Amino acid sequence: MxxxxxxxxxxxxxxxxxxxxxxxxxxxxxxxxxxxxxxxxxxxxxxxxxxxxxxxxxxxxxxxxxxxxxxxxxxxxxxxxxxxxxxxxxxxxxxxxxxxxxxxxxxxxxxxxxxxxxxxxxxxxxxFDDEAVVRRAGGGMLVHAQRLTSTTSPDILLKQRREVFPVLSKGQVAEVLHAVAGNPTHYLIVLLGLQTGLRRMELATFPEHYVMNGGMAGPDRRVFPVLLDPAHVQIKGRQKRTIHLTRHLLDQLWQYRHTYRPMLARRHGGAEPATLFLTADGGPFTNGGMGKIFEAISRRVGYKVHCHMLRHTYATHTLHALRSAMNIGNALLYLRERMGHSHISTTEKYLHYLEQIEDGVLNDYQREVDQLFAGGVTL
Structure with missing residues (x-):
């Protein structure tokens, strides 16, 4: 076959x-x-x-x-x-x-x-036969507002356990970035994925002309919206959405566009690609080429890293940060728009993984306390 x-x-x-x-x-x-x-x-x-x-x-x-x-x-x-x-x-x-x-x-x-x-x-x-299955419906994340409904499902399907999204800790984020620090293209691909949650082909096809000079907007502007258009980027579902770039990230992308990228583009035999990120040969990245970046990262850090982990990491850490700044409903709506989810229920799945992030934050706090006492500080 x-x-x-x-x-x-x-x-x-x-x-x-x-x-x-x-x-x-x-x-x-x-x-x-x-x-x-x-x-x-x-x-x-x-x-x-x-x-x-x-x-x-x-x-x-x-x-x-x-x-x-x-x-x-x-x-x-x-x-x-x-x-x-x-x-x-x-x-x-x-x-x-x-x-x-x-x-x-x-x-x-x-x-x-x-x-x-x-x-x-x-x-x-x-x-196969269809069998009745009872599920909770309605109410979204509000369990008390959910109702039990009966539906049918093919009897040959497996009962799935709740899948745990692979999320990088803050320490692992630092390790991954260190692993690609010697390659400006790979470094910025990872950084853009971590700060926006873009999918693999969205990173690969991110257009050069989306990167502007943040300095033209004045020194006080810290966040820059970028509209993703399926006419320019390979977007799942072909739905436009807006992502937010920090000034620091935009400045790095702008520097890459005008310093490192032109050197790569000169190696390309044909017309210059419209994508921001170029391979060592000056061509655009393919899906397989993007995968090889993360295979190399995995070998360097000693554990499995794939591109979608950047998306899960962005979503989970962002939701954790937003929850202290706004109500959880608004936080989910914000994240849904950034991620490009068709349904809010997809975004809600990240609520289940906040506990592991909170554990990490607590552990960081406990380590700081341990170091405080180890240093002989008198309270």
């Missing part, structure tokens, strides 16, 4: 559609039902416009159909009584090498594929 992506040569009704995931079996033939489903999901549905989401859908089906091909099963085979369904067997196989959240994401897409196939008469019955 192979996963490829279409180019502009892939046309439907004379309209080119690049980036559509396409599955090929071991003989090189297109897996037609999977392609038809992906066309429906990626091209027909108006809510899914991100090529990154299309890729995630393609990878989910690739994993499932690859399992079927390796095990010698047909996707449309009927379920036999007394043995686990083919979806249950795939789930247990996938769980050996993936997190519960990853397995559930793929299962949900496969479930959607089977519902789609049934609705079009490709299969007569679904290889």
């Amino acid at each position: 192979r996963l490829i992506h279409s180019t502009d040569e892939f046309q439907l009704s004379q309209q080119p559609y690049p980036d559509v995931p396409i599955l090929l079996d071991r003989n090189g033939a297109i897996v037609v039902p999977a392609l038809q489903f992906l066309i429906h999901q990626c091209l027909h549905r108006g809510r899914v416009r991100s090529a990154a989401t299309w890729t995630a859908y393609g990878e989910a089906l690739y994993d499932y159909f690859g399992y079927l091909e390796g095990a010698g099963h047909a996707w449309e085979q009927r379920q036999k009584a007394g043995i686990p369904s083919i979806l249950a067997r795939y789930r247990d196989w996938a769980l050996k090498r993936n997190k519960e959240s990853t397995v559930n994401f793929r299962l949900r897409l496969v479930v959607r594929f089977y519902r789609w196939a049934r609705d079009r008469g490709l299969i007569g019955e679904l290889p």
Whole structure:
């Protein structure tokens, strides 16, 4: 099984559609039902416009159909009584090498594929049942305002434990920045991620022309809003949003733009990229190139660091700081706008991780007290 992506040569009704995931079996033939489903999901549905989401859908089906091909099963085979369904067997196989959240994401897409196939008469019955699940709904973070509601869910899904976001402590932030201090490009990518919560491709495609001379605004201005526009930046969901840059960060970006970046740009053979950050060869960063930065950081600091950790770290520490300056509802709304979350419930998840940050603050305080007494200070 192979996963490829279409180019502009892939046309439907004379309209080119690049980036559509396409599955090929071991003989090189297109897996037609999977392609038809992906066309429906990626091209027909108006809510899914991100090529990154299309890729995630393609990878989910690739994993499932690859399992079927390796095990010698047909996707449309009927379920036999007394043995686990083919979806249950795939789930247990996938769980050996993936997190519960990853397995559930793929299962949900496969479930959607089977519902789609049934609705079009490709299969007569679904290889799973729906069962009632009771959840809390409404009220957001106010537990007392939530009500219990009953909904249905495919019975093959795993019960997920609450996932703990990987958040860097203040000490680890210092270690990560020290690890990239010798490379101005990598250093500023990390610093921009830590101070804005930008996603990986938002960092990679951050435009050069967004960086202004903060000194032109006068000495008293400390924060500078920057409007992210999907016409210039690869933004998830293609929704405009505003981030805030501190004067210190903006000054560093401005210096990079006018001193270090031109040296890199001269190494590039073609037209100069529009992105602020350039590789050692003067080209724009790819998704894979960004990943290599954090692989190198991980080797230097001795623990796993990935780009999305910067986003989690920004969100959690910012929420912790804002909570003492405003009510938590306004703090969440501010953070939601900066992060570009579609739903406030996504932002609310960071409330669950404040305790670990508060523990860190307390530990810092306790260490300072210990040092105070160790120094022989008389109270």
